[in-house]
Amino acid sequence: MFARITWGQVAVDRLDDVATTLRPAIDSLTHLDGYLGIAVLANRTTGAAAVIAYWDSLEAMQASESAASTARAMVRGGPVLEVKEVDRFEFVLQDRVAPPMANTFVRVTDARAAPEKLDDMVTFVRGRVMPVMKAQSGFRAASVVVNRETGRFLAATVWNTAADREASEAAVAPLREEGREIGAAPSTSVERYEAILVEIKQAATV
Numbered sequence: 001m002f003a004r005i006t007w008g009q010v011a012v013d014r015l016d017d018v019a020t021t022l023r024p025a026i027d028s029l030t031h032l033d034g035y036l037g038i039a040v041l042a043n044r045t046t047g048a049a050a051v052i053a054y055w056d057s058l059e060a061m062q063a064s065e066s067a068a069s070t071a072r073a074m075v076r077g078g079p080v081l082e083v084k085e086v087d088r089f090e091f092v093l094q095d096r097v098a099p100p101m102a103n104t105f106v107r108v109t110d111a112r113a114a115p116e117k118l119d120d121m122v123t124f125v126r127g128r129v130m131p132v133m134k135a136q137s138g139f140r141a142a143s144v145v146v147n148r149e150t151g152r153f154l155a156a157t158v159w160n161t162a163a164d165r166e167a168s169e170a171a172v173a174p175l176r177e178e179g180r181e182i183g184a185a186p187s188t189s190v191e192r193y194e195a196i197l198v199e200i201k202q203a204a205t206v
Contacts, residue, residue: 002056002090002091003061003145004053005086005145007048007085018040022197024074034059034063036054036201038051039197039199040197041194041195090145094143094144097141107156107190110154110189117184120182121179130142132172132175136167139158140160143155151185176190
C-alpha cells in the first residue's frame with residue numbers, strides 16, 4: 001500500500017468545516033483505480049493538518065498524480081486549507097487492534113534517516129516499539145511509511161483519546177531517540193493530530 005500525504009495549514013476556527021470543504025476534492029479521487037481511501041488529520045491548537053490518500057499500488061498512486069494535482073488546486077489558497085508540502089510513501093508496517101475511524105487521536109514522528117538505514121528502523125519498530133505501544137491503554141493502531149529515495153520515515157500511532165496518547169509519551173520517548181540513532185537521523189519532529197475524517201476501504205497488516 002502507498003500514500004500521498006499533503007501537509008497544510010487550517011484556520012483553527014474553520015476546523016469543523018474541513019471535511020465539508022474538502023469533499024469535492026476527495027470525491028474527485030474516489031473513482032480512480034487503486035484508490036483505497038482518505039484520512040484528514042488536524043491539530044486544533046496550531047492548525048497543522050495532513051491529508052492522506054491511500055493507494056493499493058505504486059502504479060495506482062503514480063497514475064493519480066494529475067487528478068491529485070487538480071484536487072489540490074481546488075483547495076489551494078482557499079479559506080480552509082493552505083497547502084504547504086506533498087510527499088509520497090510506501091507502507092512498510094501497519095498494525096491495528098481497532099478499525100480506522102474519525103474522532104481518534106494521532107501522534108506522528110517524522111525523521112529524515114539515511115536511506116540505507118530505513119529497513120533497520122522498521123525492524124526496530126516491529127520488534128521493540130510495537131510490543132510497548134500495544135501494552136499502552138487506548139492504543140488502536142500503528143503504521144510506518146517511508147520514502148526510500150529520500151530516507152524520510154514517518155511513524156504514526158492512533159489512540160482512543162488525547163489523554164491516552166499523552167499518557168503513552170513516557171514509554172515512547174526513549175524508543176524514539178533509540179530509533180533516531182539506528183536510522184542515523186539528525187533529528188526527529190513530532191506532531192499531534194485529531195482524525196477529522198477517515199474513510200479507508202482497507203486496513204491491511206503489513
